[in-house]
Amino acid sequence: MEKLLISDFKEILNKLKDVMVENRDYLIEIDGIMGDSDLGLTMSAAFTAASDLAEDYSDDDIGTMLSKAGMAMSKAAPSTMGTLMGTGFMRGGKALKGKAEINLKNLYSFWDAFMTGLLDRGKAKIGDKTINDSLYPAVLVLKDESDRNSELYPAFQKALKAAEEGVEKATAMQAQFGKAAYYGEKSRGKVDPGSIVGKLLIETFTDYFKTQ
């Protein structure tokens, strides 16, 4: 089975930064519809901080590096999504603490802890129209794939599909959390910006594995 080293995670964090910077204006735009237009700014700031941290990290402990990246993110962007990303990376990193090599099983445990962190910190439930609604289905797929010892790329391809479907489903939901919740029924039919961030996370991992 494939192994990921700390250099892979540095590269992935770097790609995540690029993706968030590329999607800066798009995220600003969709967060502007029912939110405060900051998501493009905060995600760029958060992932830049994470990537900078990773670049400077000189040890080989993947878990610790990801935890520290999470701390850096929550300092750099203390918005809802910044804090959730920070929490996710901190918790996910904790699950990988001490590891210098990672396989799909480990990667699933990262995402599982990440997801639990989001649910803990945000207190939103599945169906509340948040990032949870794209990320949670993807993490469920990763569990399956990890149980079945799949390869990374196909596993993430499936997870991405689930995340994309999650985005669609979230679009139809009524927002219960965050600024969009003030729109009540009117929030239905509008894309949830957080769910897009969830999808972008999985997509970036997927793309990375594709090119390996």
Added chain:
Amino acid sequence: MEKLLISDFKEILNKLKDVMVENRDYLIEIDGIMGDSDLGLTMSAAFTAASDLAEDYSDDDIGTMLSKAGMAMSKAAPSTMGTLMGTGFMRGGKALKGKAEINLKNLYSFWDAFMTGLLDRGKAKIGDKTINDSLYPAVLVLKDESDRNSELYPAFQKALKAAEEGVEKATAMQAQFGKAAYYGEKSRGKVDPGSIVGKLLIETFTDYFKTQ
């Protein structure tokens, strides 16, 4: 020689009100160029108050009525021009105190006292680009005409001509008083709203005498 009674002055104050109301928007407009756009409002308010007072005045003392009209004006419109009008009518009225009949000589003494009131209260000199610059030349003409025992209408026709010329001259001057003074050199070439009010005063008297 023609005599004016209290009924004539009531009618003249009524006409002055009409004239100021008709010129409301025009005065607002020209006061807007270098002032605060209130001249149309204040002149309408002042002369409405004066006319209302005159209407209710039941005695035959022309001077007292005009003084009281002046007081009413300065209460109703305490702007520069309202205060000057108030002062003018108070001082002019004082000069006619106790009179129930008025001839051109008396009328000149009204305007003379009126003009002195303006100079006293406002402290502007001739040439400072104010109402003084249209009214003072007109009052000088009235002095001449009164010395020559002229008829009312031709006397005021000449006074009006002087007032009109005064407006032209004032236009070329640099403002030294009031809000327009902040424009310094730039105030040259722009009509002085107060000088227009001076002209309207004389014009209304002239028109009244024409129709008698």
Added chain:
Amino acid sequence: MKKFLNKPEQFVDEMLEGIYLAHPDKLKYVNNDLRCLVRADSKKGKVGISTGGGSGHLPLFLGYVGDGMIDGCSVGGVFQSPSADQMFEVTKAIDQGQGVLYIYGNYGGDIMNFDMAAEMADMEDIKVLQVVAGEDVASSPKGEEHKRRGVAGIFFVYKIAGAAADKMLSLEEVKRLADKAAANVRTMGVALSPCIVPEIGKPSFTIEDGQMEIGMGIHGEPGIDKGPLKTADETAQILVDKIVKDLPYEKGDEVAVLVNGLGATPKEELYVLYRKVSEILNKAGISVFHVFVGEIATSMEMAGLSLSLLKLDDELKELLAKPADTPFYKQFQL
């Protein structure tokens, strides 16, 4: 965007530099971070009170740090929560062994970060209790009060909690009183024009010419009714009706009133509105103990206002009446 600023991304830090330069004897920062603001002096042995939230709402939040009010504030970017880390630094700086009360508005980012900060404080054995203020009746219906936005009414919560802490009451007791204030305040606002986040550079929402939005939040969150501009009296009637029915405030109740300007709206207009508010309350048999009129919680240059009522009892009244002296808010004994 017409603003006095240099680089938009420096806006908050330069504002803070200006604040520290203007009030060196009253305010300072800790952890070498301008955004961790605390009182320069402090009363020994007192419960600490800390708040935090996005910038762009002055005098909210940091303006209430001072004598008789609160002790520290973590400062976020414009309309952005400060970080848990910053909150924790402020917590450490103001704790005097009696614990710290967090008072903040009901916004997702703030809640998560204050929760994180409380966890950090717990790890260092600093006792932290939290009060979340959310009183905008337009933001969520009755029965769903927990979803309501915190707006200008938080001022009352600071004032009550601050006076309580000043009386050297315990953390639990300060929290009880702050909770009581939070439970007894209701607010509703109305906006006439948007505001601009410097880093964004243009309004992130619009209100058309001749229109007003009733119930809009202080970051431009949607209101409950967008429609033609109403008169001051009509506006007052709508706000009072909705607020009074919600708690409900009843005949015989005594209240404090806050007429808050959102930024561009002149004080003149706030008083025109209060004239009607006073008349309506008077007719309803609700008596006004004191009215606060001015800019208490703003949205930069947004035009609009909000109305808050706080229902009083003897203990709240006593605390509300105590003096306060911060660089942004001064009150003599009422």
Added chain:
Amino acid sequence: MKKFLNKPEQFVDEMLEGIYLAHPDKLKYVNNDLRCLVRADSKKGKVGISTGGGSGHLPLFLGYVGDGMIDGCSVGGVFQSPSADQMFEVTKAIDQGQGVLYIYGNYGGDIMNFDMAAEMADMEDIKVLQVVAGEDVASSPKGEEHKRRGVAGIFFVYKIAGAAADKMLSLEEVKRLADKAAANVRTMGVALSPCIVPEIGKPSFTIEDGQMEIGMGIHGEPGIDKGPLKTADETAQILVDKIVKDLPYEKGDEVAVLVNGLGATPKEELYVLYRKVSEILNKAGISVFHVFVGEIATSMEMAGLSLSLLKLDDELKELLAKPADTPFYKQFQL
């Protein structure tokens, strides 16, 4: 025009009704005229201080009526002088046999009316002295100081005169100190957007998109430079340079600073500007005794600000530092 009002022609009177309803223990009116405003209480045997001017500048002018400041204010329509009559009524109400000092801004209508009022007072044997405040350096060059507009700096004149009267000094002495304050203050402002007189309903002047007007007066009087919006630092530099050169303020001088918001400009921006002001003064060796930041003299919803410096000596400093308590302005001992 987006304003909270009912009928534009009722704006001022309804505002005043709101003010009396909000502050019944502090303010009242005389002669059955809402526009003749005086303190509800008053210190016996003190010199009376009265002011007056157009509405639309709150807290100017009436906002400074109260403890430690002034005693009465006649209130005009928006940007309109009150009448001599009203000024005279206020004069009679606040005179306690020690005479009355008029303090007002250098505007034609106000001057004429206060002159008339002083004549009326003289006829009733009330001793009146007058101080005309005019300190806007942009409104007239050095050498023609008597033509300068009075703007936010009048706040300092009230404060000094009020504290002097409170010390039971004589009318002449209060005038001397007020004159000294007036002579030692300089102001300059900058506007970003116009304001609307309710009865006119639209702006009576314009400032184009992306433009600012340096030196504009608080009624929209023309400034000395219309041009592209400058940064906060550049703006601060222009204002400080012009003001400092004018008096001039010199190395070793001690000053009070006032950064005044004209209405729509948020406090955040005032502090960003002050940051630079402080730096420039510091470099010039001019020390700041105290800085006042906020809305002290506004033009309704105009966006912009003004900067004032008051040069202090020991007697001015002592008076400036005294507490004041009005419904619109509160200061603890500095």
